[in-house]
Amino acid sequence: MPGVVTIHDVSTTRDGLLAAAAEAFDRDGYVRATIDDVCDRAGVTKGALYGHFSSKKALALAVLDRQAREWARVRERLQRVHRSPLQVLIDLGYAVNRDRAVVQRLLFQAPLCDDVAERQVARWTATVLDLLRHAENRGELRPGVDLVECADGVVAALVGVHLVAMAVDGPSGGARQVADVWRTWLPAVAQPSVYATLRITPR
Template sequence: MSTTRDSLLAAAATAFDQNGYVRATIDDVCDLAGVTKGALYGHFSSKKALAVAVLDRQAQEWVRTREQLQQTHRSPLQVMVDLGYAVHRDHLVAQRLLFQSPICDDVADRQIAQWTWTNHELLRAAAFRGELLDGIDLGGCAEAMVAALVGAHLVSMAIGDADHVNARIAGMWRAWLPTLARPEVCAALRLAAPRVRPR
């Protein structure tokens, strides 16, 4: 059941997407949600608090996406590949807030740390299953892969080419995975973006 808080978060995501964090106003959010400023301030103390709540909700959805993918795929590496696409596909507003709005830098640090930890855990699971080559620095690889994924999104946004970010991510996976995974494992992975959302 939708609540006033849910409506405000949805409206804020729309306002930030359409106008950017700096230009979006509390009035924009209230108009989109169909509520008064008093109702908004009953839930959020400021525009920054509203933006942080939008990012926190997106982070929770990303965790649910990971859980769904783990139920769908046996290979932790396939989960990792698909999560790289899910960050772009499902969370465009969050990307703009994280990577373009300095006011949310503290949240960006937290979410990037979460992405790095998740990749590290997936690599550990892949190593346990015997999917990785010997001698892989799991922590270093997790950090480098997140940096590469963030870079792919930043480049796409900087040049106004967000529609082609999936091609950049696929290229990254084609370059990285043969250096990590055993050849027979790598050959079995789908490196292109999934066609449908995980259920």
């Protein structure tokens, strides 16, 4: 009916704003990206944007949350493909690396990083820890592996890859460094017979 705003319309507007914001933050970073630019990209008014998000910071947090949900869906797809939780972890690391440009711009640069980086890293660590527990239950890990310590170490190494790639390689770099993380870390925690079956390089 004319003049009636449906749930689909609201969802489409919000999704369009998030996509436009991701492009703006990716290109300009959090500080330089503007609400006007996001609205222009999405083809909406400021009033429409503020109907969904109270501020630029709220918009940025929603972009990060949307990316986190996408990575959760990637994990679910990988778990349907691979029986090994370690192989899921490897491929998830590459997926996060491949899609990390906006996250780099938002998460690892002030001022937004001061508020949200700890929460986001904790979320990543929980995901890695969960996959390690599944791997332990399947007998894929060496005896006596400290799962919490391993999860912290893996996330620290991958965050380091993000930071180095951002400073040196730009948004397209990082896959080689991720492979180096897996080659360094996995032999120390995986059963040799399991490690021999893992694909360390990207799909």
